[in-house]
Amino acid sequence: MAGMVQYRLWEHWHPGRFGELVLLSLLAGSIAWPLRRFAGWTWASALALPWCLALVGFAGVLPVACTLLMAMAAIALGGILLPRESAALQAACGLVVLGAMLAWLLPLPLHHRWSYLGVCVVLVALGRATVASTLRGLRRQWNSAITPAPRAAAWAVLALGLASTGCWLPTMQPDDVGYHLRLPWELLEQGRYTMDPETHIWALAPWLGDVIHAFPQLLAGAESRGPVNALWMLLTAAGVWQLCTTLGGDSRSRWLSVALYASLPLTAVLAASMQTETPTAALLVWLVALILRTPEAGRRSLLAGAILVGGLLGLKLAAAATALLLLPWAAWRHRSLLRLLPTLGATVVALAIGTSSYVYAWTLASNPFLPLFNSYFHSPYFAASDFNDPRWHAGFNVLLPWKLTFDTGRYLEAFAGGGGFVLVALLGAWLLALSHRRTAMTAVMLAALVLLPLIPLQYLRYAFPASVVLLALLAATAFRVHPRRAAWLLGGVCLLNFAFQSNGHWMLRTGALKEAVLARGDDAASFRHYTPERVLLATLRRLPTDHGNVLAMDPQQPLVAEMGVRARTLSAYDPSLARAALTAEADLGGGAWEALLRQQHVGAVLTRTGTLSGAQRAGLQRAGAALQDEVGDAQLWLIPVWENAP
Structure with a gap:
């Protein structure tokens, strides 16, 4: 009391x-x-x-x-x-x-x-x-x-x-x-x-x-x-x-x-x-x-x-x-x-x-606990400091x-x-x-x-x-x-x-349970409210052509794990790509962003309304990106398939 x-x-x-x-x-x-x-x-x-x-x-x-x-x-x-x-x-x-x-x-x-x-x-x-x-x-x-x-x-x-x-x-x-x-x-x-x-x-x-x-x-x-x-x-x-x-x-x-x-x-x-x-x-x-x-x-x-x-x-x-x-x-x-x-x-x-994950991590990344304790193991996939x-x-x-x-x-x-x-x-x-x-x-x-x-x-x-x-x-x-x-x-x-x-x-x-009950188990109704990216990714899967990798361009919304090997983010989940994004931001004309999208074979981009920087917007325009779908403040942009892409 x-x-x-x-x-x-x-x-x-x-x-x-x-x-x-x-x-x-x-x-x-x-x-x-x-x-x-x-x-x-x-x-x-x-x-x-x-x-x-x-x-x-x-x-x-x-x-x-x-x-x-x-x-x-x-x-x-x-x-x-x-x-x-x-x-x-x-x-x-x-x-x-x-x-x-x-x-x-x-x-x-x-x-x-x-x-x-x-x-x-x-x-x-x-x-x-x-x-x-x-x-x-x-x-x-x-x-x-x-x-x-x-x-x-x-x-x-x-x-x-x-x-x-x-x-x-x-x-x-x-x-x-x-x-x-x-x-x-x-x-x-x-x-x-x-x-x-x-x-x-x-x-x-x-x-x-x-x-x-x-x-x-x-x-x-x-x-x-x-x-x-x-x-x-x-x-x-x-x-x-x-x-x-x-x-x-x-x-x-x-x-x-x-x-x-x-x-x-x-x-x-x-x-x-x-x-x-x-x-x-x-x-x-x-x-x-x-x-x-x-x-x-x-x-x-x-x-x-x-x-x-x-x-x-x-x-x-x-x-x-x-x-x-x-x-x-x-x-x-x-x-x-x-x-x-x-x-x-x-x-x-x-x-x-x-120990399966520790053995594979030691073999592939030189750190059995990646990204933990990397100040000691010095894996190239993470900074030489302890995750905190x-x-x-x-x-x-x-x-x-x-x-x-x-x-x-x-x-x-x-x-x-x-x-x-x-x-x-x-x-x-x-x-x-x-x-x-x-x-x-x-x-x-x-x-x-x-x-x-x-x-x-x-x-x-x-x-x-x-x-x-x-x-x-x-x-x-x-x-x-x-x-x-x-x-x-x-x-x-x-x-x-x-x-x-x-x-x-x-x-x-905020009512997730009530919303799920009222929607009678329709997951899309909950996704539209809490994770609209999941609705957009479902739309992407239904498209007849393969659009390569999927980039979550907002580092605060790296919600693309379900895309597996095709998932790319600018968040702390991918430090190397996050560093490359910071470098690309220096080119206000968008050329560096266009090159980065091409290098990563990105054919679909997820964004949130109002979070795109000027350089990112210019890069998408140079790459020929077109708005495919929009759910709430989340957007899905598609880029034409890159010629001679890796």
């Missing part, structure tokens, strides 16, 4: 957006009620149905079906490797291994719909017994989980449904449209990945998350980000449930820990993006659950742990750092079971799974959890309260966990996981996966101390998080 008063949070609250979530909840309840009343379904099961149908309606039947096929293949593969583990852990590990195998093969022309379909068929055939057993056991396990706490289960399902609304949105966030879409679209259109750091400095960055997004996209022939993120959310929820169980939580605390995860504003925000924090949360929570197993149960955990560590390494360097922080703790807890050869084998497995984003250096100090909660805009592209209220509202539960001998070490390690990524860069999104892991401990501890008050506390925090969900990202705050 003090923080709300100090930062005047009522001025940052958007009641209309919260009202949309309330309306969606009422609609889901109205659909679920007949199933509950006349078919005898539990509220949790009945509420799950409308959210599943909504995902199919907004994401598309084929992308959802292909994602389910990928999930079945992952369960089959995970069942072969880890036959005694749960279905969720098998699926998570199977996805990691499947993505890792494809990642090593990225430069080879093997990535086509029929080859991926063949992989699915072979895996499902080999693991058909596991898949069949899993499908038979899901209903029984679901009912047994609901029965002890039906109200808490219904609340958790409703919360997951509200969070899954992020999966309904098409891919529009800047990092996705400028970077993450490049790999899936290259595989879809070229059958291989070119790995060209000359045209994109992040081309060789860890790519496991993008490879997994690409799998159902190749099968469906359409982007499948929403269903893939929904799958990761389910695996994370299952991991939070299992971790809370391991920590001694009862049925209500398990379900409310899942609801807390779903209520975090960043859960919905990340569901609308291709950022790696969504799969990182899933793998990290399962890794901690494995570490907290008893030594007797930990004998079969070594391979699963190695796969999860490798997956975190393959997702992002920051995720790999969290895994490395956990390894000494894991080794100490299971020290009685450690043997040299199995440990070396697990290390080899983790490196084989997670000065926006997120607000300072690391003891008040950071307070400021992350109430002054969120300094630590994320968000608004006050957009990170949720867990770090402050549930701090007491963490202190109680710290004071209890059984959970003290866990409390210390999970707090370290949250704080570690915030030391070099105070960017809230990087702390999201560890915050998800922390929720299970907070819920279990609160219910251990006082179940009744804990239920009210955790439920109240969930409501407060949902009230500020739209503050987690400017697209949610």
Whole structure:
């Protein structure tokens, strides 16, 4: 309450957006009620149905079906490797291994719909017994989980449904449209990945998350980000449930820990993006659950742990750092079971799974972490300095959890309260966990996981996966101390998080969800409002002739990643072309720009109204560019095919 008063949070609250979530909840309840009343379904099961149908309606039947096929293949593969583990852990590990195998093969022309379909068929055939057993056991396990706490289960399902609304949105966030879409679209259109750091400095960055997004996209022939993120959310929820169980939580605390995860504003925000924090949360929570197993149960955990560590390494360097922080703790807890050869084998497995991008980056660009740490590696594709984003250096100090909660805009592209209220509202539960001998070490390690990524860069999104892991401990501890008050506390925090969900990202705050619902899943309607370049690029694809490379001439709008090898930008994504553009600006007559367009074989140019300089306009005129289409303030210019062009 003090923080709300100090930062005047009522001025940052958007009641209309919260009202949309309330309306969606009422609609889901109205659909679920007949199933509950006349078919005898539990509220949790009945509420799950409308959210599943909504995902199919907004994401598309084929992308959802292909994602389910990928999930079945992952369960089959995970069942072969880890036959005694749960279905969720098998699926998570199977996805990691499947993505890792494809990642090593990225430069080879093997990535086509029929080859991926063949992989699915072979895996499902080999693991058909596991898949069949899993499908038979899901209903029984679901009912047994609901029965002890039906109200808490219904609340958790409703919360997951509200969070899954992020999966309904098409891919529009800047990092996705400028970077993450490049790999899936290259595989879809070229059958291989070119790995060209000359045209994109992040081309060789860890790519496991993008490879997994690409799998159902190749099968469906359409982007499948929403269903893939929904799958990761389910695996994370299952991991939070299992971790809370391991920590001694009862049925209500398990379900409310899942609801807390779903209520975090960043859960919905990340569901609308291709950022790696969504799969990182899933793998990290399962890794901690494995570490907290008893030594007797930990004998079969070594391979699963190695796969999860490798997956975190393959997702992002920051995720790999969290895994490395956990390894000494894991080794100490299971020290009685450690043997040299199995440990070396697990290390080899983790490196084989997670190092493909680092090996290719070292081989092709002389820097395994390009563009990071280039002051040491001196790759020719980036300046001999360390990559840094000065926006997120607000300072690391003891008040950071307070400021992350109430002054969120300094630590994320968000608004006050957009990170949720867990770090402050549930701090007491963490202190109680710290004071209890059984959970003290866990409390210390999970707090370290949250704080570690915030030391070099105070960017809230990087702390999201560890915050998800922390929720299970907070819920279990609160219910251990006082179940009744804990239920009210955790439920109240969930409501407060949902009230500020739209503050987690400017697209949610400006009505992206409402627009998508009113457009009944027509992605073009959302694109016209938020990323009109995607509408223009769709127009370009429909043209009968090949227009060569596509240049995003506005350096602030480098939204052409979906063009793959044909994408060119003047932004920081392409430092060499950005430097060439600065040189071309000196020629006001446009001759230098004409030469640069010819050198880059640019046949299509994206601009924003009012951003063209005089030299750029003159260069387009000299090249014979003509305005082809216009959406909002975005324009598409076509240039006649260059004669004798490279």
